[in-house]
Amino acid sequence: MTAVYVGPAVASRWDVTEEDIRRALDAVLDPELDEPITDLGFVRSLNVETVSGGARVEVHLRLPTSFCSPNFAYLMASDSKDVVSALPAVTQVVVELDDHHDSDLINAGLAADAGYRGTFLHEAEDSLDELRRMFQRKAHTAAMERCLTDLLRTNTGIEETALGTIRLRDLPAGRKKEALLRRRSALGLPEGADSIVLVDHEGQPYPPDAVPMALRRARSTRISIDGNAHFCRGLLRTRYEGSGADQTARPEGAEAADHHELLPLTVKEIHP
Incomplete structure (x- = not known):
């Protein structure tokens, strides 16, 4: 529940x-x-x-x-x-x-x-709990990637392999970090300041040589979530006239595709 x-x-x-x-x-x-x-x-x-x-x-x-x-x-x-x-x-x-x-x-x-x-x-x-757990893990992976990618962009001197040593205290305060903490809490992962950010679903950190691939997989998950959200918003607006007025921007600051042009959509069923 x-x-x-x-x-x-x-x-x-x-x-x-x-x-x-x-x-x-x-x-x-x-x-x-x-x-x-x-x-x-x-x-x-x-x-x-x-x-x-x-x-x-x-x-x-x-x-x-x-x-x-x-x-x-x-x-x-x-x-x-x-x-x-x-x-x-x-x-x-x-x-x-x-x-x-x-x-x-x-x-x-x-x-x-x-x-x-x-x-x-x-x-x-599958049970509903298993289904929910699977998507909680995906949400955590995406939130983790957003924080680490932001850190790379603002600190160009950081090597990608060094991201495996970044701890929660190293992340700047803000809604992306808050979102990550909420998702860690949902999975029962450590939320202390000394906790490693880049971890697997069991909370285990990655060795340095595995960090680049772990980050790429996380980025793929995040892009998939953001892309699907953008696509579904567009589909709803196409299916139900006026439904766009009921939609609000994602509050947690994902690089969501609201900044991109909508794909052309053809939906046969229209419900006023």
């Missing part, structure tokens, strides 16, 4: 607003793109109604295409239901995924609280 911080303004009252719901949904990430679904424009609509004993919330999600991975779609929808349900004022939650080829299956599973395996049955090859 995705953790969500509930501030005192929400916890101390019995009502809940759309702003509260959207703030809770900020904690839900697209696992492949490592960005909040709220920033990506994946929240199509939300509605809050006062009912006996609290509030009923209905959230509708939309994705860039009807054939986005069912695993990712379920993960985002399930996390959305979890974070909204965690708000003390909320007593009923309905989360539905619109316009996806597995919408009926996913929505039925969410409504019945059937869980990932209960929803997909024999098609569920």
Whole structure:
């Protein structure tokens, strides 16, 4: 379950607003793109109604295409239901995924609280936790690369092989370092100032001769994440007219391709 911080303004009252719901949904990430679904424009609509004993919330999600991975779609929808349900004022939650080829299956599973395996049955090859862990590792790899690449650019005297000795205290303060620390925390990796930055998924550093290849693999992962995020944003804008107004720039300062020209896209299904 995705953790969500509930501030005192929400916890101390019995009502809940759309702003509260959207703030809770900020904690839900697209696992492949490592960005909040709220920033990506994946929240199509939300509605809050006062009912006996609290509030009923209905959230509708939309994705860039009807054939986005069912695993990712379920993960985002399930996390959305979890974070909204965690708000003390909320007593009923309905989360539905619109316009996806597995919408009926996913929505039925969410409504019945059937869980990932209960929803997909024999098609569920891996557990949801395994899927989440895989993408947490990719997000950490990308965050690690961003910090080290920035360090190389601002300190031209550093040899690439020496990056294996860089420690967290050597990184300049800023949102990229903060993002790296959050991702290390999610994986249970050391966050102390003396901790080596360039490590594998188990937290082990690389020997000097393996550093250049490790950095290249990390760069490839980061470019893939940034490129996919840019591409999916464009697809959503093409599929749903006006959805660009619901998208916000990535806050953690990736070299995301928002600075590049959009690829020409042809999408046959248009949903106003």
